[in-house]
Amino acid sequence: MAEQEVVYNEDSIRSLDWREHIRLRPGMYIGKLGDGSSVDDGIYVLLKEVMDNCIDEYMMGYGKKIELTLENGIATIRDYGRGIPLGKVVDVVSKINTGAKYDSKAFQKSVGLNGVGTKAVNALSTRFSVTSFRDGKMKTADFERGQLLKEHKEASTDQANGTLVIFTPDDTIFKHYKFILEYVENQIWNYCFLNAGLQIHFNGKNFVSKNGLLDLLQRKTNPETIRYPIIHMKGTDIEIALTHTGDYGEDIYSFVNGQHTTQGGTHQGAFREAFVKVVRDFFKKDYDASDIRQSICAAIAVRVQEPVFESQTKTKLGSQTVSEGGASMKSFVLEFLAKELDNFLHKNPSTAEALKKRIEQSERERKELSGIRKLANERAKKANLHNKKLRDCRIHYNDQPPAKTKEEFVQKQNESTIFITEGDSASGSITKSRNVETQAVFSLRGKPLNCFGLTKKVVYENEEFNLLQHALNIEEGMDTLRYNNIVIATDADVDGMHIRLLIMTFFLQFFPDLVRNGHVFILETPLFRVRNKQKTIYCYTDEERQRAIHQLGNKPEITRFKGLGEISPEEFAGFIGEDMRKVPVMLSQDTQIQKLLEYFMGKNTPQRQTFIIENLVIEKDLEEELLKA
Incomplete structure (x- = not known):
């Protein structure tokens, strides 16, 4: 039968x-959707869009305090700026390209310039309310998924000037969403670091x-472990802090106009190049760039007039210049570092000497590795031809998106996942039930080395570590992930937990940027299956198990899953699909990696022994107790 021709005429064109x-x-507006388990999930972008407006008011000199609460999935944000002009309260949050930031004199170095942010929050929320307090008067507007429900009349108020926004993300778009407070706290700290003196009250802190x-x-x-005091x-329009540590990799935090550019951009690239040049010029030595930047911990913040970002979510700066007709980003950063860092190193010879020693240590380590790296890479190349450890997927995070289907492809890139499993039975279940387009499986043969x-x-x-490094493609850095x-x-037993710790130790020891940038997760699979002839309920906690027993009644069949291999591929498909539960491996703002690893993975310490004794639970006793309940 011939395929029916698709009619393309005036009726095909639709305006939304x-x-x-x-x-x-x-x-297009907030990047990936997600459930809140990743730091770049959409619910945090919604929060950021509203907070950015509060920050812009502070930068203009209005209001020194912002209040934020998150409770039961509802966000409440109150600033003490000038407040939205009362006649424009509805327009500002519901008419596209409406805002005050098109006049560069008013908001020369603002983040949100295109009038989209709060409109996106409004449209993607089941409930959205905005109230403006201005010169003794107030006005409120209530919306539902972007539709105006009620525009309240102006009323008198004794509240201080400012704006109050309350919104609930739409759970039909952000399925099973949950705000992870540590992510939000990190976001708040970044706002504070970039705006010294600003006070943010968040959930009582x-x-x-x-x-x-x-x-x-x-x-x-x-x-105690940095190589020299922080510089x-x-x-004007630039701030930089830097030091070197004993950790591997580059730990660089970059910001533009108060926005944390997690994917870097022209300013971060300019800093990396400029730092290398200034150091080479100062020591009059042609050090390898990787040796100069190895173990650096740095932060750079710039103010740019009308910044250009590579996406609406503003995670990567694309601006080539600092201002219209002004210096290029490269020359601006280089000129600043060439003067300030060079002066500092001349005035502080002990710091200069410590920096030189760190660079030369990196150089020695790199040369020591060069011979073994060549042999290992040749071995890995051969293994890749017949790599039994890796079951790859079709779409990868570092693939070049096709122009025609870019948005859809980028969404799949964000979904690209590699499961690191233990043993053949677990990897077999995941391999049979995975999505071959976006999900890969890497199988460990047993407990990896404590590194x-x-x-x-x-x-x-170590062959296993080397093959994992090659599977992730991170030998030369995170850009090729x-x-x-x-x-x-891993299994939810003692051995599984130990393997989990060993893998996390590997990442934190050698590739900490993977964890810092929110790429590493722990898979949660059900501990129990509770069923009768009519219904099956999978339970991730004992509380869920108790509820399931109560719901099904009449002594249902209860299965305790001890290992991933016990779960059939048909069942596993439901645990790694849309409703997959994964817990992010997070580092808080003040986590120091070497101290953390020393505590958990170093030689037995009195503190760890005390912790184990005080928290010890015998699995057999616990299981018997659960089954009696």
Whole structure:
């Protein structure tokens, strides 16, 4: 039968209003959707869009305090700026391209310039309410999924000037969403570091920074292990703080106009190049760039006139210049560092010497690795031809998106996942039930080596670590990472927990940027299956098991899953699909990696022994107790 021809005429062309377009194509406005388990999931972008407006008011000199609460999935944000002009309260949150930031004199170096942010929050929320307090009067407007429900009349008020926004993300778009408070706290700290003196009250806690990026680096590093005191430099529209640590990789935090650019951009690239050039010029030595930047911990913040970002979510800066007709980003950053850092190193010879020693240590380590790296890479190349450990997927995080289906392809790239499993039975179940387009499986043959305290040489000497490094494609850095989500999938028993710790130790020891940038997760699978002839309920906690027993009644059949291999591929498909539960491996603002690893993975310490004794639960006793309940 011949295929029916698709009619393409005037009736095929459709114009969507702003609300319909945002709801139909949310990815264009807020990036990936997600359930809140990843730091770049949409619910955090919604929060950021509202907070950015509060920050812009602070930067203009209005209001020194912002209040934020998150409770039962509802966000409430109150600033003490000037408040939206009362006649425009509805328009500002519901008419596209409406805002005050088109006049560059009013908001020369603002983040939100295109008037889209709060409209996207409005359209993607089941309930959205905005109230403006201005000069003794107030006005409120209530919306549902972008539709105006009620525009309240102006009323008198004794409240201070400012704006109050309350919204509930739409759970038909953000399925099973949950705000992870640690992610939100990190976001708040970044606002504070970039706006010294600003107070943010969040769920009963007060956040404030006095010294900007210096405070950020002090929280990120251990004063006992940094190679020299943090260098802190400030200039017009630029601030930089930097030091070197004993960790592997580059730990660089970059910001534009108060926005944390998690994917970097032109300013971060300019800093990396400029730092190398200034150091080479100062020491008059042609050091390898990777040796200069190895173990650096730095933060750079710039103010740019009308910044250009590579997406609406503003995670990567694309601006080539600092201002219209002004210096290029490269020359601006280089000129600042060439003057300030060079002066600092001349005035502080002990710091200069410590920096030189760190660079030369990296150089020695790299040369020691070069021989073994060549052999290991040749071995990995051969293994890749017949790599039984890796069952790859078709779409990868670092693939070049096709122009015609870019938005859809990018969404799938964000979904790209590699499951790291233990043993053949677990990897077999996942392999049979996975989505071959976006989900890969890497199988470990047993417990990996505890690599705490070892040098990177072990990554090449240990075949399993080397193959994992190649599967992820991170030997030369994070820019070539093949999977957005690295999910550790181990049994929920003592051995599984130990393997989980060993894998996390590997990442934190040698590739901490994977964890810092929110790529590493723990897979949660059900502990119990409760069923009768009519219904099956999978339970992830004992509380869920109790509810399921109560719901099904009459002594249902209860199965305790001890290992992933006990779950059939047909069942497993439901646990790694749309409703997959994965817990992010997170580092808080003040986590110091080496201290963390020393506590959990170092030689037995009195503190760890005390912790184990106080929290010890015998699995057999616990299981018997659960089954009696």
